[in-house]
Amino acid sequence: MTYLEAVALLHDIESKYDVMNVKYKGVSVWSFLRLRLLDCVSVNTEIKISRSIVKTVFKSLFYGSPFLLWGKYDLWSITNAERRKMVGNKMIHRISGAIEHLPYTSLMIEKPSRCIGHAPKRAIEETHIFSESWILLLSQFFMHLSLVKKKDVQGCELMDKILEEYNLKFDYMHYICHLDAQRRSMNFILAISKKPNVVLFECPYDSMGYQWAFYQHGIKVVELQHGVLNRNHDAYNAKDYEPILNPDAICVFGIEEYNYFKEEAPRYAKDVYMTGLYMLEKADQYFEKDIFVEKRKKYSHIVVASGQAGYEEQLSDFINKVATKHTEALFVYIPRHNDVKLKFTCDNIQVVVDVNIYKFLKWADLHITISSTTCLEAHYFHKPTLFYNYENRASTYYKSVLKTKNGVDYIDSVDSFDEAYLRLLNEHFEYKEIFVHNNIENLTNVINNNIMD
Structure with a gap:
């Protein structure tokens, strides 16, 4: 169930x-x-x-x-x-x-x-x-x-x-x-x-x-x-x-x-x-320099994926598939717990643990999650979120709060990724004052x- x-x-x-x-x-x-x-x-x-x-x-x-x-x-x-x-x-x-x-x-x-x-x-x-x-x-x-x-x-x-x-x-x-x-x-x-x-x-x-x-x-x-x-x-x-x-x-x-x-x-x-x-205000004040300056010399876009306890396998499999096609982007995967076992096959996927995810969200170009509240924190930094809407979790939780005009997309499969990815990276959005x-x-x-x- x-x-x-x-x-x-x-x-x-x-x-x-x-x-x-x-x-x-x-x-x-x-x-x-x-x-x-x-x-x-x-x-x-x-x-x-x-x-x-x-x-x-x-x-x-x-x-x-x-x-x-x-x-x-x-x-x-x-x-x-x-x-x-x-x-x-x-x-x-x-x-x-x-x-x-x-x-x-x-x-x-x-x-x-x-x-x-x-x-x-x-x-x-x-x-x-x-x-x-x-x-x-x-x-x-x-x-x-x-x-x-x-x-x-x-x-x-x-x-x-x-x-x-x-x-x-x-x-x-x-x-x-x-x-x-x-x-x-x-x-x-x-x-x-x-x-x-x-x-x-x-x-x-x-x-x-x-x-x-x-x-x-x-x-x-x-x-x-x-x-x-x-x-x-x-x-x-x-x-x-x-x-x-x-x-x-x-x-x-x-x-x-x-x-x-x-x-x-x-x-x-x-x-x-x-x-x-508290942490959002602290992070916004402290993390003043783009942490991806060197990575941007090789990659056109930086995508941060936020893992979740109980759903790391589903999200990591999704990231593995989309990263295979989009080699122009670096996918930074941050699991919920650092003891989780993940298998990635692409060189453009980097797993980081024991970090302040807000530093990564502030300087990313795009955020991906299943339904983590990091979507709200990415929104605070005016960064779009692509939801892998596994089991309709994201749409059930957030669709009444975050609309497409607010810089989000809800997709159910890898096949829907390309269109949402391009839209979120290239359009301008109305970011709400959630915090x-x-x-x-x-x-x-x-x-x-x-x-x-």
Whole structure:
């Protein structure tokens, strides 16, 4: 089952059944279960705990002092090491990088990258940083205690009926235990630390148990948009939401997402703010010189392809085929993760890893992706995007936002490439203001006017 088919299945279930009545400790756990169910039935297979992940977690325990928890901070920031990008000699958080420059004291709680753990301390700006590895280990400890029993969960009969009707295999009790373990582990952290006034949280839907604990302690949660966000994203398109497991407010890139939450998903968060994207502003200021000067002596055009987890094979095969014909262009392929195995047969394809993709997007002539949000960032730099519309992902996600007049094309096959390629390289387009500007100032205002009072 494809991702979009799985999303449609969730909507069908929610239209037929009162799924919000599946509760544990009086809290509807469907908001968490629906995401894990989608992982189980779609092509986006859930990442299992492996020996390498366990090794990374243990290796990262003492990245930053655990004793920093005892400090008093205005803000906690919860993010992921994978979202750091190199700017000069520093690894900057593409979303949360602004927090270090806000007029508040802050502690960053960072999940280690599955590849490298954390960036070297000399390469980061943050001075107060705590590895999430401790909380991840606590969660596993509480998971193994099996503290949640089926008799404690309201609505098990309903879940069993749904799974039987749709012929699905899904261990929902395992995931309720997972949610509860997250809650218990964060409650433990809050019990031994000084509580912040607010938590700024990237991708909070993966850690709803943390949000539950913050709610129990009266701490507000503000989500920072980290990627694609629309009516087809499973975390933002539910029929209803459990407030205790969702943020109090969300900060979005710009007007498109703002309108979505105000008009189509008003129950997701009480408050919505437009704050922009920190890394785009940082990159635009810093990357002033064309990085492809030498390459342009050999190639007429520079095409940057943005890979995606779960779709590298499909996109790399597409790039291999079009590059064979268009030898006048250099195709720079940037995979989502640097450990992916790719096979290319053309000399005019270059694979680069561990780079700041925004530097490449700023100086490319054309951008290609399946449905990565890099299309929005390329748009910010006024660079056209050609979507390989695999499984209709791109058209479903973006066609209501990005039209052909805005410098995009949606194609389904290699045969359609030539016409779209020539049009995008030679025409002039109307680029939209998708991202608001002044990210640091906007975030400061959000906290000043709405959080710290």
